[in-house]
Amino acid sequence: MSPMRGIALKLASVFLFTIMASLVKAASAHVPPGQAVFFRSALAMPVIVAWLAMRGDLSTGFRAQRPLMHLWRGLVGVTAMGCNFAALGLLPLPEVTVLGYAAPMLTVVLAAVMLGERLRLFRMSAVALGLVGVSIVLWPRLAFDDLSDAALLGVGLIMISTVMRALAQIQIRRMVAVEETSAIVFYFSLTATLFSLLTLPFGWTWPGWGVTGMLIASGLIGGVAQILLTSSYRFAGAAVLAPFEYASILFAVLFGYAFFDEVPTGAVLIGAGIVILAGVVIIWRERQLGMRRGQARSNMTPQG
Template sequence: MSPLRGIALKLTSVVLFTIMASLIKASSAHVPTGEAVFFRSFFAMPVIVAWLAMRGDLKTGLKAKNPVLHVWRGLIGVTAMGCGFAALGLLPLPEVTALGFAAPMLTVLLAALLLGERLRLFRLSAVVLGLVGVCIVLWPRLTLDSVDDAAMLGVALVLASAVMRALAQIQIRRMVAVEETSAIVFYFSLTATGFSLLTLPFGWVVPDAHVLAMLVGAGLIGGVAQIFITSAYRFAGAAVVAPFDYASILFAILFGYVFFDEVPTVMVLVGSAIVIAAGGIIIWRERQLGIQRGKARPNMTPQG
């Protein structure tokens, strides 16, 4: 174990995922969401296959013991990705990132409902605190005299993405009992690519060279980021590296300001701080309880 190396890998993955989200956001006005999902998934596969080959895990990575589980994981994950990508075109990057932090809170609730995990008062209080933070981020959208329909659609999409990401984590927790992590990573990209092709009849376009470069770059960077985040958990425990997910809000604020002229509101900053605090409490409590989810967490990211 090398905690510092694990933290460095995790922070690098967070930066890469934020770059990926920025590229998707920049291309959102030029290509439909389903097409963006295709490029993100398809061009991540060569990177993942090369990584599995280098590790000597290609054989296990291509072996699916229960294909149906992978199909469901792909369907849930691609829905989360699609909703998140669509939201990026409608809301500021920091706001999408902050609202996406609802996913870990929802995972705790869904684990209690679907997996029978005991939801103690301490964790339940942290979940409630986190959801209060999400409501603070949302509050300006809910109290404006003239409601921006596009922005409200963006809010609905990012919250739907958070719910689906939480469901994906529940599915992964079920899968790790019978499937290798390498197989889960590979077949998610494969099934996501396949499902995204179903949107082809709904208006795909031929992107120009600049947009094409952004889409291909998003896929390649997303694949590399997935490798970094998976590798991070090989060098340090989940309780050590998981809190660094929340560094994404800092990079989202920086990238949003530099590339999209987006300045986060005070409500977004306050709500994000509360959600981060709640997430930290949950991570600390799970460490205290000895809950081991190191195999499931590597497949989770702020972007889904």
């Protein structure tokens, strides 16, 4: 194990995922979310296949032991990604990033319901604290009568995305017992590409070269980010790496201000601090309990 190398890879993946989200946000005014999901997934596949070939994992990457499990993981994952991409076009980048942090909190609850994991008072308290932070971020969106329908729709979409991401995490926890990591990575990109094609009749456009370039870049960068994320868990444990996921809020604030003239509100910053604190507490508690989540987390993306 080489923790510093793992941390560097994790931070690089978070940075690239934020760049990818910024590209999708910039393109959202010109293409529908389903089309953005297609480019994100389809263009990532050559990168992932090349990576599997370099590792000598092509045979395991193409071998699916439980095809229906991959299908279900693809369905919930592509739903999470599509809703996240749609929300990016309606809400500021830092706000979407912070609200997405609710996914680990929901995963703890769903794991108790669906996997029978014990939900002790300590973790229940951390989840409740995290949801308080999410509520602080949401409150300005829900408390004023003059809010636009677009903003409210964005909040609804990111909440759906968060639930779907938590369901995807639960599914991956089931899959790692019977499927190779390489197969989970490959078949998610494949199923996401195929599912996104179902949205073709619903408003796909012929974007200009600039927008097309952003969409192509989002797919290639997303594929590289996924590889860096997966590789980071070869050098450090999940409990070491998980807190560095929260570096995404720093990158989101920077890119949001630089490219979209977005300045996070006080509610977003306060809520983000509370959510991050709750997330770190949950990570620390899972480490104390000896829960092995490395394989599952190595297959998750910020979109599902």
